[in-house]
Amino acid sequence: MSVRITSTANGGGSESSTEPIRVLVVDDHALFRRGLENVLAQESDIEVVGEASDGAEAVEKAGNLLPDVVLMDIRMPRRGGIDACRAIKDVVPSARIIMLTISDEEADLYEAIKAGATGYLLKEIPIDEVADSIRAVAGGQSLISPSMASKLLTEFAAMIKKEDERQQVPAPRLTERELEVLRLVARGLNNRDIAKQLFISENTVKNHVRNILEKLQLHSRMEAVVYAVREKLLEIT
Template identity: 80%
Template sequence: MADSFGPMHAQGAGGGPHGMDPDMGSSRQEPIRVLVVDDHALFRRGLEIVLAAEEDIQVVGEAGDGAEAVEKAADLLPDIVLMDVRMPKRGGIEACTSIKEVAPSAKIIMLTISDEEADLYDAIKAGATGYLLKEISTDEVATAIRAVADGQSQISPSMASKLLTEFKSMIQRTDERRLVPAPRLTDRELEVLKLVATGMNNRDIAKELFISENTVKNHVRNILEKLQLHSRMEAVVYAMREKILEIR
């Protein structure tokens, strides 16, 4: 099953699976509980087999469509929902919003063949923390799950480029002015946010700015608190929409 999803291409917007801290997840006592959602039974089964080999990951349930996913999420309260975008009855993006309501602590990773910018953008707006294409390798799936469980965002590089292009276009199209002043970020926080927007992980940001990884984590946490957001990707969306930072 090692190559059942195709060659490895995906990396994380929060640093990517290969940019993760070596001790990531070392302090976690319980396995990461995963709900697998896909309308193809064979694909679900393949994921279960792959993830069963990971000692720190436990597949606690599966669903074949978005409606069933919401019910299972409410019942199982998983840590991670690994979900397709386009499914019968109820799609993954629509289900994403409902899952966040019934299982607020669950983090959602979209695993899909859809490379449409609209799907990516809508998934993030709906609360997804990751967006990976099914060309990702099986080994990369477990790594992405660990990264998201650790608080990072994951996005395929090709989709990250489309995301930034869409954000830039969105900013250029809108003439609306902010009614409420945006929270003030420090110069250092702005530096960190700009590097987050390029897809760097905490380790790379620390090297770039000559500061410790713990300091980077503190800056990211402060940014999210100031902006009242929940993820790194949401912070980048907000910053570009409010013209706090500019992607050239």
């Protein structure tokens, strides 16, 4: 299973559409691409509209095919996945990008998020979970493999220590309740679980998350966690 972070900032995803989710598969190993395509071909609500063997080809095909979701490796010839992710977000801003890789390095995870990826999954994920991951991301969620989730804040903490000398503009003030919500978001809890934890309604949680994103001028829950850790709004042990 993957850690899911539900976004409330980007409105509706593809879950309410009757059109299949259009997917572009990007990997430099042809057998891996074939395997993914064969699995996804069995899903009536998912359509593989194209494939690419490297980042440069991925950017070109994304511009032509306008996929809803891109499944992309990080380590590829000619142009790597992270660089291609940035370029694809420029060409097709609506595309949701899942990095599907063997790399469990914290730096790759952080750079992928900065580049605009909304999912980071290791290739050890059961193949039958890929379709559910595509649906989740298309529906507005962000996904991180469990083994990477705990490394996320560790990487941010290391970056903070290196930036102690850097001057910062004072961060917007969050209320105590908003900080409580943000801490639970950082732990990967969804709105329903946060509501149960804090004994408030799910709608109240959604309002708190919306206020947090507006105050921080960010677009997703994952970005909010990155920002909060960098600005020392969250304590990391």
